[in-house]
Amino acid sequence: MREKEYRSVSAARGGLLFMRGVPGVALGDRVQVRDQRNRRRDGQVIRTSHEVVLIQVFEGTEGLDPERTWVRFLDRPFEVMLSPALLGRIFNGIGQPRDGRPPVIAALQRNVSGAPVNPAVRAYPREFIQTGISTIDGLNSLVRGQKLPIFSGSGLPHNRLIAQIVRQAKLPAEEQSRFAVVFAALGISHDDARFFRESFETSGVLQNVVMFINLADDPPIERLILPRTALTVAEYLAFDLDHHVLVILSDMTHYAEALREVATAKGDVPARKGYPGYLYSDLAEIYERAGRIKGRRGxxxxxxxxxxxxxxxxxxxxxxxxxxxxxxxxxxRELHNQGIYPPVTIPPSLSRLMKDGIGKDYTREDHPRVASQLYASYARALNVRNLASIIGAEELTEHDRRSLAFAEAFERRFVNQGEEEDRAILETLSLAWELLSRLPPEALSRVTEADLARFHRGPSAVDEAP
Structure with a gap:
């Protein structure tokens, strides 16, 4: 189908245009919408049939008069310009500049929907990424090629946490020059957008970051394309330029809510809590674009x-x-209310690929055993804390009181750290051993005798520690 322009819009609703009598349209085709004031908007075909063609308009359909709206089908998918010049830039969800600078002009363009990766050529995620945050590096380590979400709640400081991760994340010194970040924010406030931008600019990391910003008052439809645009840029940086790319997507709940809004407007049958039944496959389409590919360095x-x-x-x-x-x-929320930052709750947090990115040659040989011991000791201490709330702390044994003191010190000194505090992994492991030294050696069953001889200081040596 060659480029043709039609004026057969039958309805505009919820960011969608409904058209009839448009033959030969392909799913995913890019369109340009021209309204009655001759203003242009971008869109994409999301459903085709003999009866109706459905178009999502990224800038929304507010103010459109269906009878005076022209739609041009461009006979190509929605694509984004790709160039090393993207680094240090800020864009909206469809790749248009948001930093007051000119658009990026490049010969290379790619479909934002990406290309499917043969599972047989996927490489297993390995190697450690240091975030400078003890609860992540020490207990839930991030591995190159991994997908590790942050589950938060309204009012919790996840924005501060991901900004800190972007500022502090690093690779070993010899590979740091090949590290980049793609930061995609969906449905955030103007204050949050200003916070992220100023945080990255003042810390000097913006030159290695590509930012995509969708504000809360921007059309929700734009949130559906933003993660795909960001991941297309990440794939270019990783697999064309051999970078190790960290992609931050915040907040995917806003993405899912936009998907529900569009699904309702399309008339899709709702499933759990009104979300469409294809929410799982839609999220998987985004998440599974992370990883490593055999034969590629990035x-x-x-x-x-x-x-x-x-x-x-x-x-x-x-x-x-x-x-x-x-x-x-x-x-x-409980740790947050106690003034602990970052308020990472340890028992339900985990990194399933942590074992493949830590230990000898990556962090330190004792790291896996120390992490396991911290989990075990803290879990026991939480049980003691529950018991103390029932029978009273004065009824606890000496060993139980040491466990209780360990839990308080663990939360105050290991979990809690400053927003500008960047802890190297060796510093995190040293702090872990300092805390474990509050417990007698016989209570530490997940570390070796050699570990105890080398790192354990003994309870008496730390009893006076703050």
């Missing part, structure tokens, strides 16, 4: 943020995200 590591409505981890969005990804970092 990698894509993904950290999506999911706000749990009513702090419900069984809500469809975090629930389905958990099925697709390889672990989760869970933020706690």
């Amino acid at each position: 990698s894509i590591t993904m950290v999506p943020v999911v706000s749990m409505p009513s702090d419900d981890i069984t809500h469809p969005i975090p629930d389905l995200t958990g099925y697709i990804t390889e672990g989760q970092i869970v933020l706690s």
